[in-house]
Amino acid sequence: MEIAKTYNSALAERTWYQYWLDNKFFKSTPDHRTPYTIVIPPPNVTGVLHMGHMLNNTIQDVLIRRARMLGFNACWVPGTDHASIATEAKVVAHLKENGIQKSDLSREDFLKHAWDWKEKYGGIILEQLKKLGASCDWDRTRFTMEKDLSEAVIDVFIDLYNKGHIYRGVRMVNWDPEGLTAVSDEEVIHKEAQSKLVYVKYQIEGTNDFITIATTRPETIMGDTAVCVNPADERYTHLKGKNVIVPVVNRVVPVIFDDYVDKDFGTGTLKVTPAHDINDFNLGQRHKLQTIDVLTQDGKISEAAGAYVGMDRFACRKQIIKDLEEKGLVSKIEEIKNKVGYSERTNAVIEPRLSMQWFLKMETVSKPALENVLNGEIKLIPDKFINTYKHWMENVHDWCISRQLWWGQRIPAWYDNQGNTVICKTKEEAITLLKSKNPEVNINVVKQDEDVLDTWFSSWLWPITVFDPDVIRKGKENANDDLKYYYPTNDLVTAPEILFFWVARMAIAGYEWMGEKPFTNVYLTGIVRDKLGRKMSKSLGNSPDPLDLIEKYGADGVRVGMLLCSPAGNDLMFDESYCEQGRNFANKVWNAFRLIKGFEVASVAQNGVEVLQTEAQKAAISWFDNKLSEQLEIINDHYSKYRMSDALMATYKLVWDDFCAWYLEAIKPEFIDGKAQPIDSATFNITISYLESLLKIMHPWMPFITEEIWHLLKERDAKDCIIVAEWPKTKTNLDKKKLAEFEVSKELVAMVRNVRAQKQLSPKEKLEVIERSNATRSYFDNTIIKLANLSAFSYTKEKVEGAFSFQIKTTEFYIPLAINLNKEEEIERLTKELEYNKGFLKSVQIKLSNEKFVANAKPEVIAVERKKESDALSKIKSIEEQLSVLN
RNA sequence: GGGAGAUUAGCUCAGCUGGUUCAGAGCAUCUGCCUUACAAGCAGAGGGUCACAGGUUCGAACCCUGUAUCUCCCA
Numbered sequence: 001m002e003i004a005k006t007y008n009s010a011l012a013e014r015t016w017y018q019y020w021l022d023n024k025f026f027k028s029t030p031d032h033r034t035p036y037t038i039v040i041p042p043p044n045v046t047g048v049l050h051m052g053h054m055l056n057n058t059i060q061d062v063l064i065r066r067a068r069m070l071g072f073n074a075c076w077v078p079g080t081d082h083a084s085i086a087t088e089a090k091v092v093a094h095l096k097e098n099g100i101q102k103s104d105l106s107r108e109d110f111l112k113h114a115w116d117w118k119e120k121y122g123g124i125i126l127e128q129l130k131k132l133g134a135s136c137d138w139d140r141t142r143f144t145m146e147k148d149l150s151e152a153v154i155d156v157f158i159d160l161y162n163k164g165h166i167y168r169g170v171r172m173v174n175w176d177p178e179g180l181t182a183v184s185d186e187e188v189i190h191k192e193a194q195s196k197l198v199y200v201k202y203q204i205e206g207t208n209d210f211i212t213i214a215t216t217r218p219e220t221i222m223g224d225t226a227v228c229v230n231p232a233d234e235r236y237t238h239l240k241g242k243n244v245i246v247p248v249v250n251r252v253v254p255v256i257f258d259d260y261v262d263k264d265f266g267t268g269t270l271k272v273t274p275a276h277d278i279n280d281f282n283l284g285q286r287h288k289l290q291t292i293d294v295l296t297q298d299g300k301i302s303e304a305a306g307a308y309v310g311m312d313r314f315a316c317r318k319q320i321i322k323d324l325e326e327k328g329l330v331s332k333i334e335e336i337k338n339k340v341g342y343s344e345r346t347n348a349v350i351e352p353r354l355s356m357q358w359f360l361k362m363e364t365v366s367k368p369a370l371e372n373v374l375n376g377e378i379k380l381i382p383d384k385f386i387n388t389y390k391h392w393m394e395n396v397h398d399w400c401i402s403r404q405l406w407w408g409q410r411i412p413a414w415y416d417n418q419g420n421t422v423i424c425k426t427k428e429e430a431i432t433l434l435k436s437k438n439p440e441v442n443i444n445v446v447k448q449d450e451d452v453l454d455t456w457f458s459s460w461l462w463p464i465t466v467f468d469p470d471v472i473r474k475g476k477e478n479a480n481d482d483l484k485y486y487y488p489t490n491d492l493v494t495a496p497e498i499l500f501f502w503v504a505r506m507a508i509a510g511y512e513w514m515g516e517k518p519f520t521n522v523y524l525t526g527i528v529r530d531k532l533g534r535k536m537s538k539s540l541g542n543s544p545d546p547l548d549l550i551e552k553y554g555a556d557g558v559r560v561g562m563l564l565c566s567p568a569g570n571d572l573m574f575d576e577s578y579c580e581q582g583r584n585f586a587n588k589v590w591n592a593f594r595l596i597k598g599f600e601v602a603s604v605a606q607n608g609v610e611v612l613q614t615e616a617q618k619a620a621i622s623w624f625d626n627k628l629s630e631q632l633e634i635i636n637d638h639y640s641k642y643r644m645s646d647a648l649m650a651t652y653k654l655v656w657d658d659f660c661a662w663y664l665e666a667i668k669p670e671f672i673d674g675k676a677q678p679i680d681s682a683t684f685n686i687t688i689s690y691l692e693s694l695l696k697i698m699h700p701w702m703p704f705i706t707e708e709i710w711h712l713l714k715e716r717d718a719k720d721c722i723i724v725a726e727w728p729k730t731k732t733n734l735d736k737k738k739l740a741e742f743e744v745s746k747e748l749v750a751m752v753r754n755v756r757a758q759k760q761l762s763p764k765e766k767l768e769v770i771e772r773s774n775a776t777r778s779y780f781d782n783t784i785i786k787l788a789n790l791s792a793f794s795y796t797k798e799k800v801e802g803a804f805s806f807q808i809k810t811t812e813f814y815i816p817l818a819i820n821l822n823k824e825e826e827i828e829r830l831t832k833e834l835e836y837n838k839g840f841l842k843s844v845q846i847k848l849s850n851e852k853f854v855a856n857a858k859p860e861v862i863a864v865e866r867k868k869e870s871d872a873l874s875k876i877k878s879i880e881e882q883l884s885v886l887n
Numbered sequence: 888g889g890g891a892g893a894u895u896a897g898c899u900c901a902g903c904u905g906g907u908u909c910a911g912a913g914c915a916u917c918u919g920c921c922u923u924a925c926a927a928g929c930a931g932a933g934g935g936u937c938a939c940a941g942g943u944u945c946g947a948a949c950c951c952u953g954u955a956u957c958u959c960c961c962a
Contacts, residue, residue, distance in 0.1 A: 006927070190962085262888095339962085387891055388960055395961075496959085527959095564913075565899055571958080573899065581914065584927045591925035598924070646901075649913065664924080671923070750931085757931045763922060852945035853906095861906045861946095868907075 003597060003712075007590035009554025009583075012708040017130060019707075025068075025723050026135045028075035030485035036072035037489040038064055039463050039519075040136065041502070042144060045080035046087055046121040049128035051528040051536050051574060052495060054546045055566060058559045059525060059644060060493045061134050065700040066639065067490075068135075069727040075486055076135060077466045078126060079142035082118075084408035084455045085179055085187075085345045091117050091407065107406050107450075114407050131547060133555050133703045135723070140466065144458045145409070148469035153409040153458045154425055155472035156513070161423045165361045166401075168413070168421070172278045173400050175353035177299030177313075178346040181404040182357055184454060184501075188341040188350050197266060197334040198321055202227060205243040205252055211236070212331050214266025216338060217276070218324065219316040222249050222305035223294040226272040228283060231257040233268050246271075247329050248320065249306050256287045278352050291354065299351060313351070358402040358411060358451070362508075366396050369507035372517055378507060381523045381642045385496060392500050401454045408452030417445040460505035463489050463518035476514050492519040495527065523642055526571035536574070549579055556702035557583030563648050563701065585652060586705050589698065592660050593709045596687055599669070602678035611680045615782035620666035621686055622735075623742045623780070627658050628693060629731040630739060635697065636730070648701055655694055662746065663690070666783050688713065693728040738779070745780040745787075747808050752788040755804060755815055766791035770800055772812040801885055810874050827886050834879045841872040 020026060028035075038060050043053060060076060068074035091114045092102050102110060126141065142149065160166045173182040198218050201210035213227060224246045229236040239255045246253055253272075260283060261270050274284030275293040284291055294305035301308045301316050308316045324330045341350035370393040372378050373386060380386050402411060414422050414430035420441075422433040427446060434441045464471060468483035479487075488510070494503060503522055510518035528536050528543075536543035549558045560582030566572040602611030631654040638647035667687060669677040691713070699706040699722050710722040748769070756763060768791050769784075781793050796814075803814035804826075847853055848865055 003924095005925075384892065391890060391961070499960090567900065570893090570900085575898085575914095577914070578899085580927075584925095587927050588925065591928085593924085595924035643901095645899095649901090652913080660925090661929090668924090674923080676923075753930055754932085757919065760919080763920080763930070847906095847946080850945055854945085856945055857906070864907060 003594050007587050007705060013555050013704045016704055016707045020723055023719060026137050027139060028073055028137050030481050031073055033073040035075060035486050036067035037075045037486045038491050039077045039466055039489055040079060041494045042079045042081040042459060043125045044083035044086055045118055045143060046090060047125050049125050049546050051543055051546060055525050055528055055562050056493055057129055057132060057134050058562050062700040063491055064135055065703060069725060075137055077140045078136035078138060079466060080123060081455060081459055082145035084403060084405050084452060085181060088405050088407040089179060089345055110406050128547060131550055131555060142466045149465045150409045152461055152465045152469040152472050153453060154412050156461060157412055158423055159472060160360060165365055166358060168358050170354055170356050172281045172352050173355055173357055175351045176343040176346055176348050177351050178348035179343060180297055182355060182400055183343055184400055187344040189344050190339040190341050193338060193340040195336055195338050197336045199331040200247060200324055201329045201331055202244040205245055211269055212267045213269045213271045215271055218320045219313050220273045220276045220294060221246060222307055223273040223275050223292040224253060224271045225274060225289045225292060226253050226256045228256045228258050228261050228270045228272050229268060230259060230261040230263045233263045247324060258283055275354055276352055293354060295351060357400050360399040360401050362396040362398055365508050365512055366393055368511035369504055378517050379521045381521055385499060385524055389499060393504060401457050402451040403454055405452050409458060411449040411451050411453060413449040415447050416441045456501050456505055459502060460509040463506055464514060472513055487514060488517050489519045491521045491523055493523045496524040526566060528574050529571050530574060553579040553583040554586055556586045556705050560585055560701055563644055566645055586702060588656055588660060589705060592664060595664060596691055599684055600678040601681050601684045611678050613680045613683050616786040617667045617683045619780050619783045620663055623738060624663040624690060626735045626739050630734055632728060633730045651697055659694060666786055695722055696725050696728055742780055744808060745784050749784055749788045751806055763789060767815055768792045770814040771795050805882055807875060810871050812878055823886060830879055830883050837872055837876050844868045844872060
């Protein structure tokens with residue numbers, strides 16, 4: 001059979017993914033085994049795969065595949081999030097393109113469009129995940145807005161309301177004037193902006209004096225209902241009891257005194273606009289000020305302003321500055337840097353706005369979620385996030401859970417025409433409940449709240465409702481078998497950006513309704529950035545399309561590339577060259593397979609002469625046997641600490657360096673007369689088994705190529721797939737001495753190769769090496785002969801003159817060379833080495849002659865220093881001998 | 888403004904309780920090789936004042952104090 005020289009990823013990926021699906025290897029149902037569960041962070045239903053997803057899901061897939069091989073009942077639950085604001089924004093934009101305004105549609109019609117949109121684009125991202133190799137149990141795919149899950153959300157709202165945790169009130173919210181909805185604190189992104197700090201003069205009533213107020217928001221002047229100064233500020237004590245006149249609208253407002261004002265910022269005076277700033281709102285509450293809302297919900301100047309009505313807020317800002325300047329009321333304008341909040345979804349500048357919203361009181365419900373992270377019941381990886389988490393949870397604000405949108409779960413609050421409110425599931429129930437308050441009530445006057453719930457108010461239930469959406473109603477004692485078996489899940493892999501949005505809230509929900517954590521480990525990935533450190537984004541155009549990368553480098557190559565550069569919790573500077581490295585690795589593995597597959601196995605029956613295992617092969621096998629086990633132990637340890645890139649790098653080196661560069665080179669049969677010699681069956685079989693072990697270890701990272709080779713290696717039963725193969729075991733009795741001994745042998749081989757390079761000798765030319773020692777042979781001699789291409793490797797007790805010499809540790813080696821050594825060059829080389837060793841010896845001796853060191857240092861440390869000293873001394877002696885011969 | 892973290896080779900990062908596993912890895916670079924598994928490769932080599940300044944210690948990349956720069960979170 002002809003095997004291609006390079007690995008063809010596309011074909012293998014198609015074949016094996018389908019094969020895994022057909023054989024239901026991803027499927028999980030409760031059984032006697034221990035479960036290992038991951039729920040996917042549900043991507044937006046209409047989203048497309050980006051690099052962040054790639055990273056996230058590759059890590060999850062690595063974890064789930066390894067768990068499967070370790071014998072756990074591995075279950076990875078996929079699904080999508082309805083993402084109310086993001087999806088609604090997309091639908092609105094789409095309708096707009098077709099000349100339809102959302103405002104022209106009824107709620108029902110709009111939702112029809114939205115569902116159509118979801119049907120059309122929903123789940124594309126899940127198909128993309130399959131290309132990556134994600135081994136999710138697709139039969140379990142969930143969507144946060146499917147009927148059952150939505151019902152659970154309503155159950156939760158009612159439950160929390162009944163427990164007294166939910167209230168409705170007028171509060172200052174983060175208003176998105178483009179999305180026309182309130183958004184939570186977490187959905188506001190604060191960015192540094194260059195702003196104008198305008199110094200505006202307000203006349204003091206009944207005088208010709210002015211006080212100057214610094215503001216970045218002059219367009220809200222019409223909403224000013226006071227001017228505030230710090231009571232400790234002596235510059236303004238004379239204003240006690242005075243009023244000032246607000247420019248533009250000529251409103252007379254009081255001067256109030258409050259500690260809140262920073263004396264050193266601007267002029268130390270503050271215009272108070274309770275409708276448009278949270279701090280001003282608080283001041284307004286304290287000082288019983290009037291609240292004048294001068295902006296409309298879409299960010300224009302409102303009727304209430306009495307001036308500039310209908311003008312956009314930013315246009316008005318410019319205009320008002322101009323007008324005030326003309327009136328001579330601007331004393332100066334400063335450029336300052338401040339933070340401006342932007343909507344995460346629409347990127348509109350957030351407007352603090354007073355509105356009636358629903359809130360969840362966080363104080364009580366969030367307690368267990370904090371405690372159990374602090375006590376280690378839930379682990380954050382890396383743990384540096386615990387501090388951040390703690391800080392947030394201790395200062396948690398009530399959660400604004402209502403959104404002025406249609407796409408989402410509608411709030412189950414019902415109102416009559418007399419100001420009564422009830423919370424329940426259906427209109428019928430509502431009428432019954434309202435009857436007790438208002439006997440006149442009838443179906444025509446009962447109206448449901450127009451708002452829907454925040455998306456996170458449904459996704460915080462994800463680890464529960466994907467298994468049993470009815471559990472909220474039934475109570476946890478009556479959970480179904482799935483939930484009982486899979487909950488709590490094991491690992492959650494997500495981005496630190498949503499630690500509070502999602503992770504903290506899932507923890508809250510877990511304790512609230514299951515009385516138990518939703519997951520044990522939270523692995524926080526970094527943000528994928530480009531190599532300049534910029535966040536990858538569509539607008540910057542710096543994000544490669546993951547599917548293009550997969551096409552170019554293969555899914556395995558991309559997976560390896562992603563994880564090579566992803567330390568836990570740190571952002572990763574992604575560069576395509578990592579994928580190239582991943583692809584090259586896959587190709588290396590492919591070629592190792594080609595080599596092994598190409599071996600001709602000796603058969604006694606065929607040629608009558610038994611081919612025996614050589615000493616070189618025997619030694620190499622015994623070394624690799626230990627090496628494999630040693631490295632597997634290290635890899636397992638990295639996994640246990642969630643050090644993914646370390647685990648991958650250890651795997652990479654085990655395969656490339658230890659297996660390919662050393663082991664295969666050592667056991668590879670020689671060519672005689674241009675013909676490859678056959679290999680004995682013992683060496684062949686064990687080599688196959690090593691390759692199988694390595695394929696297993698590589699499988700979580702590179703599922704496709706490993707499955708492909710697994711099957712090309714042997715005829716196998718239909719179900720004998722690497723995806724369900726058993727993870728290799730480590731030896732209990734590692735031969736550390738042999739491992740150490742081979743390290744020295746490697747050094748010797750490298751030295752010989754180095755000599756060849758230096759003396760420009762062909763690798764084909766056989767050399768002789770003589771070791772100066774009392775020994776007569778050692779274990780790896782024949783392996784060394786093979787690897788370094790030696791004609792002989794012998795021992796002598798005497799110094800060999802006229803040969804090239806070098807040292808490893810304290811042992812001297814000689815290579816007799818046919819060509820003459822350049823005497824000057826040798827002297828120079830040896831002199832340099834001598835200098836170095838003398839310097840080294842000196843530093844060690846200084847240390848040893850230091851009484852305090854000898855008195856204080858641990859005995860082991862001192863012993864080590866003494867060994868260094870004696871080694872250096874013998875090395876110096878030997879170099880000096882060599883030099884004396886040359887001279 | 889408050890908090891958290893970082894700064895080690897050209898790049899991305901390891902480096903645990905201070906001491907031979909201590910200055911390391913991968914990539915990149917340079918030199919030589921198309922050596923019948925692999926040029927997506929092989930062999931070899933070079934490259935760091937561990938951000939800066941002090942301090943503690945017999946001994947500091949590691950502990951302490953400042954300084955600088957960067958990143959993130961919160962207001």
